């Protein structure tokens with residue numbers, strides 16, 4: 001081995017150590033987790049073992065100005081994991097999670113791909129990488145039975161952000177079960193430096209039970225063919241990017257999102273509420289569009305978005321086909337911390353909701369069937385309720401339940417809530433409008449009924465009752481079911 005190669009390998013190893021603890025924060029010099037000891041005598045290129053990361057993390061920038069031979073070792077696994085609170089699903093995965101592991105290489109690199117299929121798998125799998133120039137994108141060459149490893153090689157001719165997926169028959173089912181991920185082929189000159197990089201990938205899922213129906217849910221081929229998913233999610237499950245799993249940044253930093261869409265069916269209208277994409281690498285290619293609100297991410301396609309975060313707060317990522325976001329799970333969070341800038345965003349608060357047509361509460365739900373599950377402990381309810389709060393209530397009632405003056409009443413230390421729990425169950429079941437007095441302040445607004453089932457209403461209210469300085473207590477699923485059977489209280493009945 002000549003001196004040059006040795007130097008390269010050593011620097012790659014040291015850089016890898018620097019990266020391992022840095023999360024989404026980009027370490028500029030990082031390159032690879034381990035350098036393969038021996039580059040074979042025949043190969044003229046230095047050999048590097050690929051760093052593979054699980055979403056939302058991405059490997060560090062390539063930081064190389066020469067081509068390398070990249071060795072990728074990936075394993076397909078079939079695994080029961082969480083789809084939503086109380087809902088499990090048998091996912092088929094690249095690397096044990098949905099989406100599959102992120103790969104990052106450089107234009108001109110040669111890739112040796114070793115695809116292993118876990119001996120525990122029931123199905124054969126393969127991989128079609130859209131970054132490959134060649135028949136099937138590698139599919140036929142990588143067809144692998146359980147307990148086997150296939151090897152093939154390709155050269156990355158075109159830079160860009162590419163989807164990879166399983167292409168074993170029935171293809172739709174393998175993709176529909178979660179077999180997709182992203183590979184980034186950096187252009188030779190690299191991508192511009194940013195402060196944070198994250199990996200977000202959408203997918204649609206088809207289950208025998210409806211959204212939220214508890215238990216292990218099997219795949220539903222008929223719904224998949226009709227393109228009627230029960231779940232549309234980012235990073236493999238409802239809430240995968242919510243609460244303490246949100247991605248983060250500091251005010252003043254530039255964030256780059258590598259956004260993919262595995263499908264199998266839906267096209268994503270990717271949007272970050274309260275942000276404008278300064279740049280979008282359209283469809284993951286070279287074309288850069290500027291000042292974009294919502295970008296389309298095709299099924300089996302990708303986009304790179306970049307934006308500077310100027311003000312603090314929680315920025316909600318959605319598929320702006322908006323029922324998918326609020327009713328099927330396509331909602332994630334970017335939490336930005338740092339000082340406010342009142343000029344860019346005043347934080348001025350809403351006054352009073354304008355309701356020229358009168359003020360009947362609207363219902364946004366169909367009565368969901370009660371789902372029979374084993375009774376949860378109060379602590380389990382609180383833990384599940386927190387997630388529900390963040391995706392269903394936080395937008396109006398705010399992170400600490402403090403509400404917004406004149407618009408949304410507080411849930412924190414709410415005398416209204418603590419005085420009579422059933423009233424709040426009714427509010428979640430039926431919505432509420434008209435004057436309401438909470439902690440001495442009168443609000444006159446509308447809360448829509450929230451599409452939650454009995455368990456979810458019980459959990460979210462139990463969470464609220466035991467958070468934000470409230471007085472504690474517990475709401476059971478049975479209690480919610482009982483209220484559900486009663487006629488909705490007329491608005492007058494629930495006026496204070």
Ligand SMILES: [Cu+2]
Nearest residue numbers: 125166168174
């Ligand atoms: Cu497969």
